[in-house]
Structure formats: C-alpha cells, structure tokens
Amino acid sequence: xxxxxxxxxxxxxxxxxxxxxxxxxxxxxxxxxxxxxxxxxxxxxxxxxxxxxxxxxxxxxxxxxxxxxxxxxxxxxxxxxxxxxxxxxxxxxxxxxxxxxxxxxxxxxxxxx
Amino acid sequence: xxxxxxxxxxxxxxxxxxxxxxxxxxxxxxxxxxxxxxxxxxxxxxxxxxxxxxxxxxxxxxxxxxxxxxxxxxxxxxxxxxxxxxxxxxxxxxxxxxxxxxxxxxxxxxxx
Numbered sequence: 445x446x447x448x449x450x451x452x453x454x455x456x457x458x459x460x461x462x463x464x465x466x467x468x469x470x471x472x473x474x475x476x477x478x479x480x481x482x483x484x485x486x487x488x489x490x491x492x493x494x495x496x497x498x499x500x501x502x503x504x505x506x507x508x509x510x511x512x513x514x515x516x517x518x519x520x521x522x523x524x525x526x527x528x529x530x531x532x533x534x535x536x537x538x539x540x541x542x543x544x545x546x547x548x549x550x551x552x553x554x555x556x557x
Numbered sequence: 558x559x560x561x562x563x564x565x566x567x568x569x570x571x572x573x574x575x576x577x578x579x580x581x582x583x584x585x586x587x588x589x590x591x592x593x594x595x596x597x598x599x600x601x602x603x604x605x606x607x608x609x610x611x612x613x614x615x616x617x618x619x620x621x622x623x624x625x626x627x628x629x630x631x632x633x634x635x636x637x638x639x640x641x642x643x644x645x646x647x648x649x650x651x652x653x654x655x656x657x658x659x660x661x662x663x664x665x666x667x668x669x
Contacts, residue, residue, distance in 0.1 A: 448600070475655060477655075477656060484661075485661065486561075486646065486659035486660055486661050486662060487601075487646075487657075487659050488659075489656040489657065489658070492655045492656045494655060499655060500654070500655055500656055502656070534600075534601070541655045542588060542589060542650045542654065542655045542656075543588060543589030543591075543606055543608050543650060544606070545591065545603035545606045546591070546603065546657065547600075547603065548593075548600040548601040548602075549600055550598075550599065550600045551600070
C-alpha cells in the first residue's frame with residue numbers, strides 16, 4: 445500500500461467553526477508533513493512530524509493545530525479560521541525524513557466562509 | 558527565505574517532440590533536490606530525488622540532471638506523449654532540514 449489518504453476531500457466551514465483534517469498512511473513512514481497550497485502558488489510547508497514529534501512549525505498561526513496520535517495518522521485541527529486560509533491542504537509522508545521522497549495525499553480543498 | 562525558481566512557467570509541446578525545463582535553487586547548503594509530477598485532481602507524484610553533484614537519474618522517457626555548484630537542475634522528457642501533460646515541480650531541501658521548498662512549477666501541455 446503506497447497510498448496517503450486524506451479526508452475529507454472538500455470542506456466548507458464558517459469562521460467560528462472547529463473542524464479537523466485527517467491524513468493516514470500505512471507504509472511504515474516515520475515522517476509526516478502538512479503543506480498549504482493557494483491557487484497559482486507552490487505548496488508551502490506548515491508542519492513536520494518526525495517519529496511522532498513535532499520537529500518543524502513554520503510560523504503557522506495558532507488557529508492551525510497539528511496532532512500526530514500515532515505513526516500512521518496525522519491530524520490538522522482548525523479553529524477560528526479566516527477566509528484567507530481557504531486553500532488546498534496537502535499531507536505527505538516519507539520513510540525517515542530528508543532526503544527520502546515524499547508521498548503525497550490528494551489534499552483537502554478548504555473553503556472558509 | 559529560500560528562492561527556488563522554475564522556467565518556463567508553461568510550455569506547449571507537440572506530441573513526439575522532446576522538451577526540457579529548468580529549476581534553479583540556492584547553491585549553498587544544498588542537501589537534496591526533488592522533482593514531482595502533479596496531474597490535475599491527483600496527488601503530486603515523486604519522480605526523482607537527487608543529492609550528489611553531477612547526479613543523473615532516468616525513469617522511462619524522463620531524466621534529470623543536477624549541478625549543485627551552480628544551483629540548477631534540468632528535467633528532460635523525450636518523445637512527449639499526451640499523458641505527460643502535468644505540472645512539474647521541483648523542491649529543494651537545504652542544510653539537512655526536513656520539509657521541502659517548492660518552485661512554482663512548469664505547466665506542460667502536450668498537443669496531439
């Protein structure tokens with residue numbers, strides 16, 4: 445199984461809502477990543493988990509809260525988002541981290557109204 | 558802020574022709590350079606990871622070269638087919654840091 449799955453595929457939420465994005469892989473990878481991609485721009489790194497510990501937080505606002513409950517699962521909890529947070533959120537995993545290739549999920553398209 | 562540049566931004570190529578495009582990245586503190594293919598409505602798919610100056614990698618009709626001293630990589634596609642239509646992204650990692658810094662991509666359209 446070389447797949448990274450993400451749910452939901454699409455999410456529309458209001459600015460006062462709380463929601464979560466989920467990412468799962470069963471490849472035994474120990475590094476997992478969240479990227480944000482806005483239209484016509486490249487993906488931007490948000491968070492990196494290495495062996496279930498948060499190793500990189502790229503100055504992301506606290507309204508985004510990552511969680512790695514186990515080595516297969518990565519969540520991104522969302523609270524009090526702004527319309528400018530509307531984007532495609534991509535999850536990826538790699539065997540041990542850099543420089544191993546990253547396997548990406550299809551993303552969650554988030555719209556904040 | 559790391560600067561990863563790709564050119565051209567978009568490219569129309571006739572089926573059967575060969576093509577290439579460029580990724581430039583910081584030449585200092587280099588660790589790895591990745592190439593990904595991203596088709597619409599699909600996940601980005603890893604093509605190559607290159608770590609050594611002078612690396613050349615090949616997968617079918619697609620190949621890539623790496624020059625870390627001058628900070629560039631080329632991706633070549635030989636005998637383009639319609640299924641090669643996609644956005645090709647390069648991504649840089651420096652200094653052993655985890656996570657990738659992506660270029661904006663080259664959007665390739667193969668015309669039958």
